[in-house]
Amino acid sequence: MKKEIQISLLPEQVFLEEELLKSVSLFLKLEKERINHIEIIKRSIDARRTPINYQLKAHVYVDEDFTEVENTFNYQNVENSSDFVVIIGSGPAGLFAALQALEFGVKPIIFERGKDVRTRRKDLAILNKKGVVNPESNYCFGEGGAGTYSDGKLYTRSKKRGNVKRVLEALVYHGADKNILVDAHPHIGTNKLPQLIASIREQIISCGGEIHFDSKMTDIAIESGKVKGIVINDNLNVSCEKLILATGHSARDIYFLLDKKGIKQEYKSFAMGVRVEHSQILIDKLQYKCNGVRGEYLPPASYSLVEQTEDRGVYSFCMCPGGVIAPCATSEGEVVTNGWSPSKRNNPFSNSGIVTEVRWDDISEFHSYGPLAGVYFQKRVEEKCWEIAGQGQKVPAQRMIDFVEGVKSEDLPKTSYYPGITSVQLSDVLPKFITKALKEGFKAFKSKMKGYYTNEAVLHAVESRTSSPVRIPRDKESFEHVEVKGLYPIGEGAGYAGGIVSAAIDGQRCIEVIVNGKALD
Numbered sequence: 001m002k003k004e005i006q007i008s009l010l011p012e013q014v015f016l017e018e019e020l021l022k023s024v025s026l027f028l029k030l031e032k033e034r035i036n037h038i039e040i041i042k043r044s045i046d047a048r049r050t051p052i053n054y055q056l057k058a059h060v061y062v063d064e065d066f067t068e069v070e071n072t073f074n075y076q077n078v079e080n081s082s083d084f085v086v087i088i089g090s091g092p093a094g095l096f097a098a099l100q101a102l103e104f105g106v107k108p109i110i111f112e113r114g115k116d117v118r119t120r121r122k123d124l125a126i127l128n129k130k131g132v133v134n135p136e137s138n139y140c141f142g143e144g145g146a147g148t149y150s151d152g153k154l155y156t157r158s159k160k161r162g163n164v165k166r167v168l169e170a171l172v173y174h175g176a177d178k179n180i181l182v183d184a185h186p187h188i189g190t191n192k193l194p195q196l197i198a199s200i201r202e203q204i205i206s207c208g209g210e211i212h213f214d215s216k217m218t219d220i221a222i223e224s225g226k227v228k229g230i231v232i233n234d235n236l237n238v239s240c241e242k243l244i245l246a247t248g249h250s251a252r253d254i255y256f257l258l259d260k261k262g263i264k265q266e267y268k269s270f271a272m273g274v275r276v277e278h279s280q281i282l283i284d285k286l287q288y289k290c291n292g293v294r295g296e297y298l299p300p301a302s303y304s305l306v307e308q309t310e311d312r313g314v315y316s317f318c319m320c321p322g323g324v325i326a327p328c329a330t331s332e333g334e335v336v337t338n339g340w341s342p343s344k345r346n347n348p349f350s351n352s353g354i355v356t357e358v359r360w361d362d363i364s365e366f367h368s369y370g371p372l373a374g375v376y377f378q379k380r381v382e383e384k385c386w387e388i389a390g391q392g393q394k395v396p397a398q399r400m401i402d403f404v405e406g407v408k409s410e411d412l413p414k415t416s417y418y419p420g421i422t423s424v425q426l427s428d429v430l431p432k433f434i435t436k437a438l439k440e441g442f443k444a445f446k447s448k449m450k451g452y453y454t455n456e457a458v459l460h461a462v463e464s465r466t467s468s469p470v471r472i473p474r475d476k477e478s479f480e481h482v483e484v485k486g487l488y489p490i491g492e493g494a495g496y497a498g499g500i501v502s503a504a505i506d507g508q509r510c511i512e513v514i515v516n517g518k519a520l521d
């Protein structure tokens with residue numbers, strides 16, 4: 001018989017097999033010998049009380065054998081399929097669109113401006129060590145998209161639970177740890193993501209799909225309101241009638257191209273702020289109420305903060321426990337921060353974006369750019385940060401209390417940001433409404449998480465690529481651009497997703513719509 005249980009356990013009772021068996025048999029008042037298997041369905045940490053507990057949902061197989069069901073995917077050979085889609089961008093949206101296409105027997109042809117994961121790594125090393133940005137190969141561009149060298153947090157607010165499960169199962173099928181299927185806040189880690197992405201690529205190619213690297217889409221041919229083809233690297237014409245645009249939120253040249261061609265785009269509000277770094281020991285102390293030693297079976301603690309200030313929300317974004325702050329610019333002359341962490345999250349720092357909303361009314365100076373106002377605003381702040389910090393990949397930085405009190409930091413501690421930091425008054429580079437909101441936010445966080453507000457924490461600027469500042473509008477049902485037939489804007493760059501899982505889901509759904517006329521929920 002299979003019994004479903006919900007049980008609260010200490011960390012060691014969850015991770016030590018013998019302890020788990022003992023606890024479950026006590027809970028069910030059964031002899032251990034009768035339990036053949038404990039299948040964990042959901043696992044989450046409850047850090048509200050001490051000692052910290054895990055909440056576990058599990059299926060217990062009592063007097064019954066357990067047979068593991070491996071998830072399989074019906075990836076078909078599409079080598080000779082006449083039905084094909086062209087996908088621009090190999091981020092989560094593009095790759096999952098391609099995988100879904102294979103399941104429907106449709107041939108995916110991907111064009112990616114950047115390089116394969118391995119070669120891309122060399123450009124990241126140059127970026128970190130020499131501060132040189134390759135505009136085609138960086139933390140945002142290249143195989144796997146912005147998700148490849150990220151934290152790989154797979155948490156999403158998406159309500160489409162069936163779709164989330166399918167994405168996670170596909171990741172496990174391509175090599176991710178099975179724990180992502182049960183953890184409430186699953187993550188993969190930067191060190192594991194590249195192999196996984198390479199495995200997805202091999203899947204696509206072995207089924208007869210195509211992936212072309214160093215292949216930037218530079219133009220789109222449109223006739224009578226329909227897509228007819230594209231141009232790659234200014235010299236290769238490719239005919240196609242179904243064009244999936246999955247280029248992410250950092251491909252500004254795509255927004256400029258669409259603007260030039262008169263293809264409708266809209267302003268979309270987004271968020272901007274700074275990336276804050278504390279020591280991980282401090283965050284563990286605050287969250288786990290421990291003396292800084294969290295124990296073997298608890299992961300580095302994370303946090304989530306939000307405060308409604310006078311006129312806008314201030315919140316934590318993409319928090320990376322045990323992580324590193326990364327230089328995420330996509331062009332020379334700008335600096336941008338974001339964060340990543342390895343699978344073990346074992347770096348001594350913890351970082352998070354602390355950001356606030358940028359609304360249309362906030363950027364009146366940029367309204368002449370129409371729907372691209374947010375892009376130009378974002379660019380201006382990134383350029384100012386580059387200028388003030390030394391015209392390389394160093395970022396402007398300030399200690400937290402110094403920022404709130406308007407004092408330039410006399411010195412700065414070592415942080416994880418490899419290219420280096422320069423002490424400045426961040427109010428000199430951040431727009432006034434952002435400075436004001438962040439100051440109020442940090443002051444409020446003082447009481448929300450006692451100990452968080454400290455001059456040991458360093459703010460790095462600017463966290464500007466939180467989501468797309470543009471929406472490429474599409475029809476709700478057909479996923480096609482509202483004015484151009486055959487153009488399917490998807491993922492984060494189109495303004496329809498935020499984060500790895502939601503971009504992947506958007507990619508899958510787009511193919512479902514193309515093939516079936518509607519997405520399966």
Ligand SMILES: Cc1cc2nc3c(=O)[nH]c(=O)nc-3n(C[C@H](O)[C@H](O)[C@H](O)COP(=O)(O)OP(=O)(O)OC[C@H]3O[C@@H](n4cnc5c(N)ncnc54)[C@H](O)[C@@H]3O)c2cc1C
Pocket residue numbers: 088089090091092093094111112113114139140141142143144145146147148149150151152153154155215216217218246247248249250251254318326328338339340490491492493497498499500501503
């Ligand atoms: C450092 C970092 C850490 C992050 N951490 C997380 C995290 O932990 N969890 C999470 O959910 N999200 C995280 N994100 C965000 C996440 O990576 C994105 O939300 C997600 O990758 C968006 O997917 P996408 O497919 O829509 O676009 P992208 O991943 O941006 O992919 C777009 C792709 O299109 C390519 N491209 C662009 N223009 C062209 C062109 N003209 N021709 C051909 N190819 C083109 C790009 O090279 C890129 O590969 C992180 C991002 C960064 C940068």
